[in-house]
């Protein structure tokens with residue numbers, strides 16, 4: 006993904022850093038052996054030397070290769086391995102204002118434009134008005150985090166983990182918990198990390214009366230290392246020396262994390278950014294985990310992006326696996342991408358991809374460098390116990406180029422100790438916590454006000470043309486939230502259909518609905534996005550101008566869920582369900598497994614045999630509403646679906662998404678016994694989602 010070019014507004018770079026920029030009287034400071042001035046000076050110089058792109062430089066992934074000059078190789082960076090420890094400021098009750106130039110300002114940070122879109126909000130490029138230093142300010146929607154967290158909680162029970170939790174023994178959120186808890190774990194981990202190859206967190210700001218909170222990170226000017234696509238080869242690929250340089254830096258960053266019992270769990274080129282001098286920065290600790298006990302890295306969680314997931318995680322029923330080994334697998338997949346511009350394992354469907362990852366041998370027949378081929382096989386070793394370790398990587402012949410480019414010593418690399426995150430620190434990540442009522446009010450206000458605010462920012466913020474695509478994409482995503490009609494329709498549908506779902510009685514209905522709402526919201530968001538070119542599938546006609554793609558994987562997940570009666574819920578484990586993972590975003594949704602209902606006589610052959618447990622109606626995108634779909638063009642794959650499609654498409658008005666289906670009648674709903682995927686005539690899964698995007702990969706009970 007290319008970094009959009011940034012604002013060309015001149016940015017003042019001051020040589021003298023005002024002391025106010027280091028401390029802020031109204032803030033809570035968490036002292037971390039602080040040496041902030043050196044960090045700020047460092048950042049300032051990095052900004053100073055790298056800011057040319059702000060004045061018209063071509064700041065994209067392709068020309069990023071030029072950053073691998075000899076002067077910025079890993080060896081030249083060795084002298085600076087001791088990343089300065091810097092205090093992380095925590096600002097509560099912050100507010101957004103508009104400055105005299107029309108920019109939105111958050112405390113001293115002038116938000117200059119959107120440089121990225123994360124799952125929970127935009128990423129802004131911001132400049133400190135006092136110092137001229139550039140930062141990446143990541144925005145989080147508390148309401149989205151809450152929904153996601155609830156879904157995780159129900160998927161994994163009280164041991165559920167997410168951004169807010171850091172390990173197996175972390176406390177569960179209670180109804181009284183602040184939404185800030187949702188991010189506390191990530192903040193607490195990031196505060197502990199002081200390494201040149203790990204993105205630095207400087208400040209956390211909360212808008213007490215609003216839905217947003219912000220994390221201020223060091224700005225990685227060169228953006229993501231490489232955008233990875235499922236099918237398209239990325240070019241130009243990295244040279245041997247460039248690959249080695251990046252990989253060495255990854256080793257150092259991961260070694261530092263692992264030595265301090267932190268597992269990243271989402272290593273991929275998208276989460277490797279580069280600063281102005283090509284230093285690789287590991288980012289996104291949203292699914293990372295910090296283990297309490299030294300050496301303990303066993304996790305049951307399947308997190309991360311499916312294409313980068315280790316084979317031991319590509320099973321629905323995997324037990325505890327070593328988090329360190331899974332990170333190393335992901336490093337291997339990343340290295341493969343860097344070297345060849347392609348993923349090592351690709352398939353049209355995610356379930357199939359998981360099978361391929363588990364079972365198929367790595368094909369490196371074209372690789373000329375035997376050392377590299379050997380290394381890749383050791384990184385992508387299916388057996389985690391036999392997989393290469395970080396210690397072995399340090400002395401690997403390809404990594405060190407036969408000893409010519411050694412890494413700095415382990416001792417030197419991990420010198421900045423990470424101390425354990427205490428409960429007190431977790432609680433103290435923010436000092437003031439608004440009451441739940443305030444939060445709910447803020448969410449409501451946010452939902453009401455978002456349109457106004459996004460309109461305002463669109464008109465009053467001087468955003469460059471080069472940024473507009475990023476902004477409009479962000480706004481499109483926000484618009485999905487603010488569209489009252491579809492949202493309320495979705496919520497109503499969920500509420501109504503949750504009643505017909507045989508969900509476990511112990512499950513608090515409100516939370517079930519919210520978990521579903523989370524899933525649905527993302528489906529809805531996707532429906533709002535512009536259509537990506539779709540591969541023809543059994544349920545879509547390449548001729549059709551309206552992409553109508555049966556979401557086969559989700560249906561499989563639903564059907565498989567329907568086939569089994571969930572185990573009895575244990576009180577402390579939450580309800581049974583399935584995790585459905587969106588491959589592109591890495592987000593996982595929880596789909597409750599519905600209980601089997603008693604057998605009833607089979608319906609007549611022409612009638613459907615599955616009743617969806619959760620049927621969520623989404624409104625078709627506007628352009629489709631005005632464009633009725635020809636029934637002939639949808640090429641349904643079964644007679645049952647023919648009926649459904651004919652009925653549905655002839656209206657040209659609405660689409661439906663089926664998230665999970667309990668079996669009914671004779672229960673003959675497996676793929677093999679019912680290859681045509683019997684569905685009710687009305688609801689069926691359609692949308693603009695690529696069929697390979699979703700996979701069910703974890704069952705919980």
Ligand SMILES: Nc1ncnc2c1ncn2[C@@H]1O[C@H](COP(=O)(O)OP(=O)(O)OP(=O)(O)O)[C@@H](O)[C@H]1O
Pocket residue numbers: 006008120121122123124125126127128141143204222223224225226228229275278288289291
């Ligand atoms: N520190 C940074 N410096 C420069 N650009 C950044 C920085 N952090 C993020 N970005 C840009 O913003 C984009 C989105 O980042 P972000 O980490 O929010 O996305 P994400 O992977 O969806 O994460 P999450 O799931 O945590 O929301 C990145 O791809 C990158 O282009």
